Amino acid sequence: MYNVKCLNKISSVGLDRFGANYTCGEDVENPEAILVRSASMHEMELPSNLLAIARAGAGVNNIPLDKCSEAGICVFNTPGANANAVKELVIAGLLLASRKIVSGIEWAKSLKGKGAEVGKLVEKGKSQFVGPEISGKRLGVIGLGAIGILVANAAKSLGMEVYGYDPYLSVDAAWGLSRSTKHAQTLDEIYANCDYITVHVPLTPDTKEMINAESIAKMQDHVRILNFARGDLVNSADLLKALADGKVASYVTDFPTDEMLGVEGVVAVPHLGASTPESEDNCARMAADELKDYLENGNILHSVNLPNVSMPRDPAFSRICIIHRNVPNTISLLAGKLAEFGINIENMQSKSRKDYAYTLLDVTGDLNGNAAKIEEFPDIIKVRVI
Numbered sequence: 149m150y151n152v153k154c155l156n157k158i159s160s161v162g163l164d165r166f167g168a169n170y171t172c173g174e175d176v177e178n179p180e181a182i183l184v185r186s187a188s189m190h191e192m193e194l195p196s197n198l199l200a201i202a203r204a205g206a207g208v209n210n211i212p213l214d215k216c217s218e219a220g221i222c223v224f225n226t227p228g229a230n231a232n233a234v235k236e237l238v239i240a241g242l243l244l245a246s247r248k249i250v251s252g253i254e255w256a257k258s259l260k261g262k263g264a265e266v267g268k269l270v271e272k273g274k275s276q277f278v279g280p281e282i283s284g285k286r287l288g289v290i291g292l293g294a295i296g297i298l299v300a301n302a303a304k305s306l307g308m309e310v311y312g313y314d315p316y317l318s319v320d321a322a323w324g325l326s327r328s329t330k331h332a333q334t335l336d337e338i339y340a341n342c343d344y345i346t347v348h349v350p351l352t353p354d355t356k357e358m359i360n361a362e363s364i365a366k367m368q369d370h371v372r373i374l375n376f377a378r379g380d381l382v383n384s385a386d387l388l389k390a391l392a393d394g395k396v397a398s399y400v401t402d403f404p405t406d407e408m409l410g411v412e413g414v415v416a417v418p419h420l421g422a423s424t425p426e427s428e429d430n431c432a433r434m435a436a437d438e439l440k441d442y443l444e445n446g447n448i449l450h451s452v453n454l455p456n457v458s459m460p461r462d463p464a465f466s467r468i469c470i471i472h473r474n475v476p477n478t479i480s481l482l483a484g485k486l487a488e489f490g491i492n493i494e495n496m497q498s499k500s501r502k503d504y505a506y507t508l509l510d511v512t513g514d515l516n517g518n519a520a521k522i523e524e525f526p527d528i529i530k531v532r533v534i
């Protein structure tokens with residue numbers, strides 16, 4: 149039996165993943181696992197038998213990661229669970245960037261009360277809202293992760309010619325990317341060629357304000373820029389100047405700032421990227437699956453403080469899961485001690501991440517309480533036998 153404590157309300161789609169061996173809820177005592185969305189855990193005393201925390205969402209700044217690592221608690225997040233929600237809004241953003249839909253709708257509202265004249269006024273006034281189609285145009289996607297790939301593939305199926313730039317493209321991402329996406333070797337290639345540019349990179353010191361006067365100057369005239377990633381990827385003052393100069397035709401953002409509101413050419417969306425019920429369900433489902441696989445099999449996928457390590461289960465073997473410091477000689481010490489105890493290692497995986505490492509051992513032989521002795525060795529943080 150496992151206890152799972154929910155620090156926030158978690159979608160039942162996620163909680164239903166836990167079967168009869170689990171007690172889940174907000175009042176659960178002595179949890180082996182915690183599910184959390186936005187509740188801050190920084191001031192919380194971590195329960196003594198806590199093994200894992202899963203954040204149903206991407207950011208983990210509400211969780212004390214260093215404290216968890218030191219206590220041998222694995223922390224998970226749910227990367228990509230809201231990718232489809234963001235992709236759909238970006239596709240809407242491409243159309244909003246082109247067709248003056250927002251200002252057209254605002255203008256149509258102003259005709260309220262004109263009675264039978266409305267039809268004629270619409271026909272007379274609509275020419276001010278003409279905008280180009282996206283089919284046949286070139287889209288540059290900067291960052292081909294969970295969201296960027298979905299955007300690239302969807303834009304392709306809407307008839308766009310897609311350029312992608314991501315110097316750190318993962319193998320998984322490469323498998324999912326439409327083969328017709330043109331591989332841009334440099335950002336300048338994107339800037340020089342694309343009618344539309346959309347950014348899907350994390351905000352880091354490297355990417356902060358990557359869209360600025362210098363990069364905009366390299367872009368095509370009347371370029372349309374979309375930012376559904378993070379506000380600070382764009383230098384607001386430079387962008388507003390480029391809009392005023394006509395260099396940039398429109399800017400669609402999920403992260404509006406005060407100075408952008410009401411500016412001609414800016415479409416300000418109030419951070420709606422992940423705001424769908426499906427996205428919440430996906431996060432809850434993924435978080436629950438991560439916890440279950442860790443508690444039942446010791447497998448780690450999508451941890452933010454420990455390495456991803458997983459092995460298929462073989463019922464013939466017992467499994468020892470060891471969180472330890474990433475220092476020399478630990479693996480040989482473990483192997484030596486297990487041999488002394490008469491335990492044979494059948495399968496093994498070990499990976500490190502910064503100061504910590506995680507080792508999974510499938511073993512045969514009589515553990516006879518000896519596994520617990522391993523926890524007493526220096527640099528071993530937590531040992532579990534499942």
Ligand SMILES: NC(=O)c1ccc[n+]([C@@H]2O[C@H](COP(=O)([O-])OP(=O)(O)OC[C@H]3O[C@@H](n4cnc5c(N)ncnc54)[C@H](O)[C@@H]3O)[C@@H](O)[C@H]2O)c1
Binds near residue numbers: 291293314348378
């Ligand atoms: N609008 C919203 O509500 C919303 C929701 C979810 C995520 N986001 C934002 O979208 C961003 C992307 O999300 P994701 O789930 O696709 O993340 P992800 O980690 O799957 O993908 C990010 C990609 O950016 C690439 N990258 C990193 N630095 C780069 C650089 N300098 N140049 C080019 N590529 C670079 C990485 O290799 C990775 O493939 C997130 O960082 C987050 O800020 C916004």
